[in-house]
Amino acid sequence: xxxxxxxxxxxxxxxxxxxxxxxxxxxxxxxxxxxxxxxxxxxxxxxxxxxxxxxxxxxxxxxxxxxxxxxxxxxxxxxxxxxxxxxxxxxxxxxxxxxxxxxxxxxxxxxxxxxxxxxxxxxxxxxxxxxxxxxxxxxxxxxxxxxxxxxxxxxxxxxxxxxxxxxxxxxxxxxxxxxxxxxxxxxxxxxxxxxxxxxxxxxxxxxxxxxxxxxxxxxxxxxxxxxxxxxxxxxxxxxxxxxxxxxxxxx
Amino acid sequence: xxxxxxxxxxxxxxxxxxxxxxxxxxxxxxxxxxxxxxxxxxxxxxxxxxxxxxxxxxxxxxxxxxxxxxxxxxxxxxxxxxxxxxxxxxxxxxxxxxxxxxxxxxxxxxxxxxxxxxxxxxxxxxxxxxxxxxxxxx
Numbered sequence: 430x431x432x433x434x435x436x437x438x439x440x441x442x443x444x445x446x447x448x449x450x451x452x453x454x455x456x457x458x459x460x461x462x463x464x465x466x467x468x469x470x471x472x473x474x475x476x477x478x479x480x481x482x483x484x485x486x487x488x489x490x491x492x493x494x495x496x497x498x499x500x501x502x503x504x505x506x507x508x509x510x511x512x513x514x515x516x517x518x519x520x521x522x523x524x525x526x527x528x529x530x531x532x533x534x535x536x537x538x539x540x541x542x543x544x545x546x547x548x549x550x551x552x553x554x555x556x557x558x559x560x561x562x563x564x565x566x567x568x569x570x571x572x573x574x575x576x577x578x579x580x581x582x583x584x585x586x587x588x589x590x591x592x593x594x595x596x597x598x599x600x601x602x603x604x605x606x607x608x609x610x611x612x613x614x615x616x617x618x619x620x621x622x623x624x625x626x627x628x629x630x631x632x633x634x635x636x637x638x639x640x641x642x643x644x645x646x647x648x649x650x651x652x653x654x655x656x657x658x659x660x661x662x663x664x665x666x667x668x669x670x671x672x673x674x675x676x677x678x679x680x
Numbered sequence: 681x682x683x684x685x686x687x688x689x690x691x692x693x694x695x696x697x698x699x700x701x702x703x704x705x706x707x708x709x710x711x712x713x714x715x716x717x718x719x720x721x722x723x724x725x726x727x728x729x730x731x732x733x734x735x736x737x738x739x740x741x742x743x744x745x746x747x748x749x750x751x752x753x754x755x756x757x758x759x760x761x762x763x764x765x766x767x768x769x770x771x772x773x774x775x776x777x778x779x780x781x782x783x784x785x786x787x788x789x790x791x792x793x794x795x796x797x798x799x800x801x802x803x804x805x806x807x808x809x810x811x812x813x814x815x816x817x818x
Contacts, residue, residue: 484741540689547743547745583690586688667686
């Protein structure tokens with residue numbers, strides 16, 4: 430518990446000078462690559478993530494995987510070997526990456542209107558360039574942007590945010606790597622911010638039930654804030670692209 | 681040009697009722713019409729019904745579905761079937777081709793048993809066809 434106290438200073442600021450309910454700076458860019466159908470780059474604090482979307486296309490490999498009523502959503506999460514302090518041996522395929530791929534797939538399956546694309550497949554590739562806490566959240570947010578860029582029908586945005594508890598009392602959002610190490614339990618939530626549905630919730634440690642509600646509420650608020658930031662970025666991107674192409678293919 | 685209204689996925693557009701119905705690029709949930717794409721709002725009026733559509737500014741993502749008219753190129757012919765690459769669905773050009781099989785009995789409607797693939801198609805031919813039910817073996 431004594432270590433927990435350091436998370437929030439006496440004047441209520443965090444180690445990196447943020448307030449408890451303040452997000453790290455999010456910068457994002459859509460359409461960073463030309464080859465995939467959609468791509469996005471997202472920076473959340475120092476965490477940097479690239480996402481690329483291919484498809485919908487015909488199912489590759491075993492044709493038996495194809496579904497007659499929905500599209501298969503295939504996610505691959507990988508971390509660059511230079512993304513962490515000690516060089517990683519394998520960029521993907523280890524237990525953690527596989528788990529994150531599955532979680533990502535779960536979150537995306539909840540928003541993609543895959544019933545519109547029977548017998549097909551959508552690939553989502555996410556690459557972490559720099560890991561500084563909240564890898565999963567950055568991946569979900571980047572994947573959302575890439576899907577929007579690819580023009581794949583979505584029910585709404587899916588946004589993810591982490592939250593934790595400082596001093597056993599104050600909930601704080603968007604946990605950095607430093608805070609993850611010294612801090613207590615981290616709650617990761619992926620939600621549909623407009624309808625308020627939670628698609629994924631994960632806890633890193635044991636945690637008292639009494640605190641869950643307020644931490645969860647903060648995390649959901651964080652998701653809503655992130656949506657607003659992404660929304661703004663997408664709007665700007667569409668305006669840019671649209672006006673430079675003279676709104677071709679639109680109406 | 682009228683003012684363009686940009687829609688984003690999940691944005692609530694209007695109430696869904698007798699006048700307004702959900703069209704391309706939108707979906708209906710709990711009595712409201714929501715956008716499912718990023719693009720421009722377009723309201724098409726068709727016999728007193730206003731169809732709310734959202735058109736994305738990028739290329740369309742379409743997959744050939746049952747009953748669609750497609751443009752395909754034949755690349756392999758055998759006694760039993762011709763293999764094709766689907767290039768277009770309706771008016772939309774696909775970014776990546778889809779593979780398809782045209783079976784001997786589907787070449788024409790009459791005298792099905794007397795069809796000979798090589799008399800109908802050659803590799804390289806561009807054909808117009810309608811998608812039958814999807815077979816898993818192709």
